[in-house]
Amino acid sequence: MSGGGNRRDTNLTATAAVATIAAGVAAGYALYRGVEWLLGSNESQENQPHQNHPHQQNQPNPYREQLRLPMIRRPQPITPHRFLRNQVIHVVNTVEQCQYSMKELKTHCDEYNVLGFDCEWNLEQESGRKSVALLQLASSRGLCVLIRLSELQYIPKELEAILEDASIIKVGVAPDGDAALLKNDYDGVRVASTLDLRFVAQEAKSSVMRKSSLAHMADEFLGVSLDKDPSIRCSNWEASTLTNAQIDYAATDAHVAIELFKYFAKKIDPTKKSEYIIENYFVNLIDEDFDYQNFEV
Incomplete structure (x- = not known):
């Protein structure tokens, strides 16, 4: 037992x-x-766009079936500046993607009515250049939308609405020149309310020269070094797929433009919103060509 x-x-x-x-x-x-x-x-x-409202979660995402490349978030930016850590890039190849991204961009503009604005195109020996291939728009929240006009071949109405909206200010260096190229290349589309960043720098009492480039101001005022490698700047912007280097280059240019405006606006009056700054300091300089000789440094 x-x-x-x-x-x-x-x-x-x-x-x-x-x-x-x-x-x-x-x-x-x-x-x-x-x-x-x-x-x-x-x-x-x-790798998905920001969802601003719960009911938008059921909205079809036109980027969902694509590779990671068309939508990029950089957890560790190329430069140490903090604003690039929140950068989100949409590469727009289709009308559906354009509609999706413009809706989100418009939401950002309702909060801060200024966009970084830039364009890229291919050079050509005979005519000097081809039609604008890439349009870059960047919001204050770090959303950079790269619209591949060479793929779309026209300006979708959602994009046209933002470009022609006079209440949304498009900032850059000589943005009126880029606006003129878009008008010439795409059926007379009007880019309303461009503002040269050199006007804003001058009002903020920051040193600026007539030929100050975006890279020069980014380095001097933001401490950001922009890569202006000619092999990228003069690369094929009409390629079937943009390289990571091209995407970085294009998105960062537009993103730096909006960040420069924010930097100068805070120097002008840190207590006021963008609408107040525009209305009280720059309303007569909208869509004007910057002429350094007419201004004191």
């Missing part, structure tokens, strides 16, 4: 040990799957 009892006790102990190990393995696997799902969920969300 005692021998049988010992065997039963041993069997029970072994069974309990196996059950304990099995439970531990199951719990560990469940934890692993949970962490894997969480990381996958975060990665997926990082």
Whole structure:
């Protein structure tokens, strides 16, 4: 009897040990799957546009079926400046993508009515240049939309509405020149309310020269070094797929433009919103060509 009892006790102990190990393995696997799902969920969300309202979550996302390239968030920017850490890039190749991105961009403009504005095109020996291939718009919240006009071949109405909206200020260096090119290349589209950043720098009492480039002001006032490698600047902007270097170059130019405006606006009056700054300091300089000789430094 005692021998049988010992065997039963041993069997029970072994069974309990196996059950304990099995439970531990199951719990560990469940934890692993949970962490894997969480990381996958975060990665997926990082490559989706911001959702501003709960009801928008069911809206079809035209970027969903594409590779990671058309939508990029840089957790570690090329430069140390803090604003690039929040940069999100939409590369627009289709009308559906344009509609989606313009809706989000308009929401950002309702909060801060200024956009960084720039264009890229290919050079041509005979005519000097081809039609504008890429239009860049950047919001104060770090959304940079790169619209591939060479793919679209026209200006979708959602984009046209933002370009022609006089209440949305488009800032850059010589933005009126880019606006003229768009008008010439795309059926007379009007880019309303351009503002040269050199006007804003001059009002903020920041040193500026007539030939000050965006790169010069970015370095002097933001501490950001822009890569102006000719192999990128003069690259093929009509290529079937833009390289990461081209995307970085184009998005950062537009993003730096809006950040320069924000920097100068704070120097002019840190207590006022962008609408007040525009209305009280620059209303007569909208759509004007900057002429350094007419201004004191």
